[in-house]
Structure formats: structure tokens, C-alpha cells
């Protein structure tokens with residue numbers, strides 16, 4: 159298992175202003191984020207994007223994609239409730255995003271749970287997502303191209319145990335890879351950093367992972383050349399909002415509500431003082 163280095167602490171001073179600057183740009187520019195996402199997550203994903211200042215649109219029919227996808231600022235594909243009807247639309251949207259130079263994010267929910275899902279996720283990886291964000295078990299399954307031991311959509315691995323898998327997947331795919339957990343790990347295959355914000359109770363809110371994937375899309379949308387930095391920033395800001403929300407919540411239901419409010423109200427002081435992005439050895 160790899161460790162967060164102590165010298166990485168100094169880097170947090172550089173990262174936090176960047177995270178704030180990217181959030182400010184999301185608020186100013188209100189990027190249009192197309193989400194082809196699972197039924198469970200649609201409401202929370204849209205509300206998280208709105209509270210951060212982005213503009214979500216859940217548009218997934220194949221017929222609409224040629225008119226819509228070329229005009230979005232970023233696309234988020236999430237295979238959580240995948241079916242054979244939806245997969246062609248996901249692939250078509252990914253192809254259009256690539257063709258029109260739009261960044262796109264893949265959330266490989268439960269990638270190792272079934273053969274159909276694993277194959278679909280690997281085919282989507284071949285279409286070159288800008289960022290792949292999953293939990294430890296999902297990233298290990300994708301990296302090994304094998305069905306894993308995950309309990310459905312939840313992870314049975316710590317994010318830090320998936321660092322090598324994330325690096326291999328990033329090198330193979332050319333994507334930035336983010337593994338979420340107690341420490342969110344972000345890598346482009348060479349650089350590896352950790353975002354240590356968030357609260358464990360996020361695991362008890364369904365679609366918290368889906369929502370942070372969509373938030374990554376919003377951050378990458380405002381500066382696609384900085385996909386690695388934007389991914390870390392989105393993860394950290396989401397985690398800070400959760401920490402602030404947790405100060406008012408007694409359980410997952412209110413955390414869900416306060417998370418949205420805190421993302422909406424979060425200010426520069428909170429981001430600068432709480433964001434914890436560090437190097438990983």
C-alpha cells in the first residue's frame with residue numbers, strides 16, 4: 159500500500175487556490191454538462207451540478223445526440239443501470255465528444271460485477287475518456303480487465319490499494335484516472351496525488367460517487383487542458399462541502415441535503431483552509 163508523503167503537505171498550499179479558481183470559473187461560466195447516467199443517480203447528480211454552478215442535462219436518446227452532444231461543454235457517462243438499449247447511445251455520445259473535442263468522464267459503476275458490464279466499460283475506455291472515476295474495486299476490475307470481488311456498486315477495496323491499478327489504467331488508456339475512497343487518488347500514470355477531504359458517511363448516500371464524477375466533468379469543462387488538476391480540485395471541493403455538511407447532519411439523509419447547500423455556499427476561505435491535496439509516493 160502506498161503512503162501519502164509528508165512533503166506533499168506543502169503542495170496543498172499550491173492546490174487549494176487552483177481548486178477555488180476552478181470552482182469560481184464553474185460558477186461564472188455555468189458549463190453545460192450532458193449526463194447519460196443511471197436512474198438512481200439522476201436527481202442527485204443534477205442537483206450537485208446545479209449547486210456547483212453548472213448546468214446539467216440528462217439527455218440520452220440516440221436520436222438527439224447529433225444535435226446536442228456537439229454543443230455541450232462536457233459529457234459524463236455512467237453505466238450504473240446499463241442495458242443493451244443504452245449502450246449504443248453511450249458509445250455514440252463518446253464518439254461525438256471525441257470528434258468535437260469535448261472532454262468526457264466515464265463512471266464505470268460496478269465494472270467487475272457482470273461480464274456484460276465489464277465488456278461495455280472496456281469498450282468505452284477504448285473510446286478514450288478524458289477522466290475515468292471509480293471506486294477501488296471498479297478501477298482494479300477495469301485495469302485487470304477481469305470480474306472482481308466487489309459487492310455490486312460498493313467497493314471492497316481501499317482506494318490506496320488501487321494505486322498501481324490506477325496508474326496502469328491511466329498509462330493504457332491515456333485517461334486521467336481517479337479512485338475514490340478515504341483518500342481520493344488521482345493519476346495520469348506518472349503523477350499521483352491524493353485528495354483527503356470527505357466524510358465516511360458519503361458511502362451511505364447512494365449516487366455520491368456518481369455525483370462527484372459529474373462534478374469532475376464540470377471542473378474539466380472549464381479548463382480541459384488541466385484535466386488532472388481539475389479532477390483533483392473537484393474531488394477536494396466535493397469533500398470539503400461534505401465535511402461542512404457533516405457539521406449540521408445527523409445521518410445520511412440530512413448530509414445529502416447539507417452537501418448540496420454547502421456546495422452552493424462554499425467560499426474561498428473554506429476551500430483554502432480545508433482543501434487537502436497532497437503528493438503520493
Ligand SMILES: Nc1ncnc2c1ncn2[C@@H]1O[C@H](COP(=O)(O)OP(=O)(O)O)[C@@H](O)[C@H]1O
Pocket residue numbers: 292293294311312313337338339340341342355356357358359360361365366367368370393396397
Ligand atoms: N472513508 C471515506 N472517508 C471520506 N470520504 C469518503 C470515504 N469513502 C468515500 N468517500 C467519498 O465519497 C464519495 C464517493 O466515493 P465512493 O464511495 O468511493 O464512490 P462510489 O459511490 O462510486 O462507490 C467521494 O467523494 C469519496 O471521496
Ligand SMILES: Cc1ncsc1CCOP(=O)(O)O
Pocket residue numbers: 196198199238239267311363364365366367368369
Ligand atoms: C445503487 C445503484 N445501483 C445501480 S447504480 C446505483 C447507484 C450507484 O451510485 P454510486 O456509485 O455513486 O454509489
Ligand SMILES: [Mg+2]
Pocket residue numbers: 267268292293311367368
Ligand atoms: Mg459508483
